[in-house]
Amino acid sequence: MSEEKSLNFIEEIITADLAAGKYPDGIRTRFPPEPNGYLHIGHAKSICLNFGLADTYGGTCNLRFDDTNPSTEETEYVESIKEDIRWLGFRWANEFYASDYFEQLYGFATDLIRKGLAYVDDSTSEEIAATKGSLTEPGKESPYRNRSVEENLELFAAMRAGKYKDGEKVLRAKIDMAHPNLLLRDPVIYRIKHAHHHRTGDQWCIYPMYDFAHGQSDSIEQITHSICTLEFIHHRPLYNWFIEQLGIFPSRQYEFARLNLTYTVMSKRKLLQLVNEQHVSGWDDPRMPTISGLRRRGYTPEAIRRFCETIGVAKRENLIDVSLLEFCVREHLNKVTNRVMAVLDPVKLIITNYPEGQTEEVTAENNPEDPSAGSRQLPFSRELWIEREDFMEQPPKKFFRLGPGLMVRLKNAYIVRCDDFRKDETGRVTEIYCTHLPDSKSGNDTSGINVKGTIHWVSVPHAKTAEVRLYDRLFKSEDPSSEEGDFKEYLNPSSLEVLPQVYIEPSLAEAKPGERFQFLRKGYFCVDTDSTTDRLIFNRTVTLKDTWAKQAAKPGA
Ligand code: ATP
Numbered sequence: 001m002s003e004e005k006s007l008n009f010i011e012e013i014i015t016a017d018l019a020a021g022k023y024p025d026g027i028r029t030r031f032p033p034e035p036n037g038y039l040h041i042g043h044a045k046s047i048c049l050n051f052g053l054a055d056t057y058g059g060t061c062n063l064r065f066d067d068t069n070p071s072t073e074e075t076e077y078v079e080s081i082k083e084d085i086r087w088l089g090f091r092w093a094n095e096f097y098a099s100d101y102f103e104q105l106y107g108f109a110t111d112l113i114r115k116g117l118a119y120v121d122d123s124t125s126e127e128i129a130a131t132k133g134s135l136t137e138p139g140k141e142s143p144y145r146n147r148s149v150e151e152n153l154e155l156f157a158a159m160r161a162g163k164y165k166d167g168e169k170v171l172r173a174k175i176d177m178a179h180p181n182l183l184l185r186d187p188v189i190y191r192i193k194h195a196h197h198h199r200t201g202d203q204w205c206i207y208p209m210y211d212f213a214h215g216q217s218d219s220i221e222q223i224t225h226s227i228c229t230l231e232f233i234h235h236r237p238l239y240n241w242f243i244e245q246l247g248i249f250p251s252r253q254y255e256f257a258r259l260n261l262t263y264t265v266m267s268k269r270k271l272l273q274l275v276n277e278q279h280v281s282g283w284d285d286p287r288m289p290t291i292s293g294l295r296r297r298g299y300t301p302e303a304i305r306r307f308c309e310t311i312g313v314a315k316r317e318n319l320i321d322v323s324l325l326e327f328c329v330r331e332h333l334n335k336v337t338n339r340v341m342a343v344l345d346p347v348k349l350i351i352t353n354y355p356e357g358q359t360e361e362v363t364a365e366n367n368p369e370d371p372s373a374g375s376r377q378l379p380f381s382r383e384l385w386i387e388r389e390d391f392m393e394q395p396p397k398k399f400f401r402l403g404p405g406l407m408v409r410l411k412n413a414y415i416v417r418c419d420d421f422r423k424d425e426t427g428r429v430t431e432i433y434c435t436h437l438p439d440s441k442s443g444n445d446t447s448g449i450n451v452k453g454t455i456h457w458v459s460v461p462h463a464k465t466a467e468v469r470l471y472d473r474l475f476k477s478e479d480p481s482s483e484e485g486d487f488k489e490y491l492n493p494s495s496l497e498v499l500p501q502v503y504i505e506p507s508l509a510e511a512k513p514g515e516r517f518q519f520l521r522k523g524y525f526c527v528d529t530d531s532t533t534d535r536l537i538f539n540r541t542v543t544l545k546d547t548w549a550k551q552a553a554k555p556g557a
């Protein structure tokens with residue numbers, strides 16, 4: 001850990017615990033996803049925190065699947081979660097499943113019954129809800145609350161044996177129906193659910209509730225610092241109550257603020273709706289805030305980790321601007337990607353004083369930020385594709401690109417002057433005619449001419465084609481979850497723009513899925529997983545900063 005970085009509140013607690021000699025064997029944390037969806041960037045915050053603390057303080061971090069709810073969980077999700085954590089760069093000490101503890105948890109429940117601290121209740125869930133009371137009113141005790149230990153043990157065993165239907169009986173902790181914290185008013189700890197579980201199959205028809213599974217699982221694994229999001233703060237007294245009554249390892253729960261990000265939603269339930277209703281192509285759609293979506297979009301693990309470090313860990317919820325995430329990925333990709341040339345919206349430029357049929361090689365530096373990235377040779381010829389926006393028929397004063405009479409440098413090649421252009425009957429420019437200054441070649445420029453603008457290009461006879469997918473925010477609203485009505489009403493209808501035919505330099509012909517590049521002046525791009533050698537597909541990860549807009553805004557530029 002660097003000296004100047006101040007500790008967050010959890011690090012402060014751990015530092016104090018260690019100084020007090022509380023954990024001579026080191027700390028133990030866990031990341032406990034429920035395998036009911038793919039991980040999102042919010043989970044990344046929890047992953048970076050839990051695995052990061054273990055790394056920083058010489059402890060261990062477990063991956064524990066919190067798979068106590070059989071109806072929503074699937075093996076596909078387990079696999080994707082493991083892949084995403086590995087990709088983020090973390091390794092778990094142990095891979096555990098709460099379902100592996102079902103027998104132990106059942107034992108804990110019978111311990112409570114024996115101590116007179118749990119009972120089987122025949123009330124319906126409606127009756128239980130109706131007798132909970134409120135913040136100002138105490139609850140009402142169930143008529144089944146005072147069953148004998150023997151009867152409770154027998155009934156609970158019969159529940160397990162499958163004697164009852166879903167909802168016919170529950171097991172409740174016997175705490176206090178007048179407790180100021182409603183969660184401690186005899187909470188349900190086991191329910192009957194005749195459902196197939198993705199790991200235990202049909203072995204069980206009773207399942208522990210979250211509150212009776214989570215803390216006990218922490219305790220079984222001797223987790224020292226159990227870190228969760230703020231909404232569990234009111235569960236903490238219950239977490240501690242079970243540990244105390246059962247006399248098991250005293251894990252401690254700490255709560256931090258969950259990550260919320262602008263222009264997206266961050267709940268698996270909502271993300272699942274987007275997938276099921278086909279608003280996106282899948283969990284890994286590059287517009288999704290999922291780890292797999294961000295990966296497919298071209299994000300790097302380094303950028304995501306950097307983002308999580310930058311936002312820090314706090315006790316109060318807030319909404320983080322997605323442009324901070326974009327800043328982090330831009331910063332990393334700037335260092336590690338090779339620069340290449342691709343023309344997204346092509347128009348043809350013809351150099352009239354360059355011999356027909358001639359080709360020469362020009363040298364292009366791969367990454368000015370990284371000299372070790374080397375350089376490559378690019379074919380240059382008489383006919384080039386350039387961006388349509390780099391030419392204006394009637395350019396304003398500070399337009400330092402092409403227009404009648406204007407000069408510009410072709411990146412890594414020559415200075416050209418625009419002499420003429422041609423339009424079709426609709427007024428669309430079809431060809432731009434230029435002459436080049438033969439003594440202005442980059443690296444050997446003796447022309448003595450200085451031009452302000454440099455544009456990218458691709459040689460027409462050498463160009464390869466590709467599909468490019470440009471992405472905008474998935475939602476029009478900064479915080480779709482807080483809007484009135486259904487969050488899906490706030491989807492951005494133009495979040496995806498497909499350019500079916502763009503021209504790319506020939507060095508990209510062999511680019512493989514997952515490879516990342518900077519398309520000069522156009523942003524950072526990543527080869528999509530749908531891409532093949534016959535049909536290359538690039539996703540735009542993020543734009544570059546718009547230098548033209550910045551220049552135009554600068555007075556006297
Ligand atoms: P969701 O509400 O998106 O379904 P969840 O909390 O139900 O999320 P879990 O699989 O239970 O998802 O979460 C695993 C861990 O990740 C938990 O410790 C949870 O607190 C944490 N986590 C989930 N969402 C966020 C978030 N937005 N920011 C930080 N941590 C999160």
Ligand code: MG
Nearest residue numbers: 033034066268
């Ligand atoms: Mg959850």
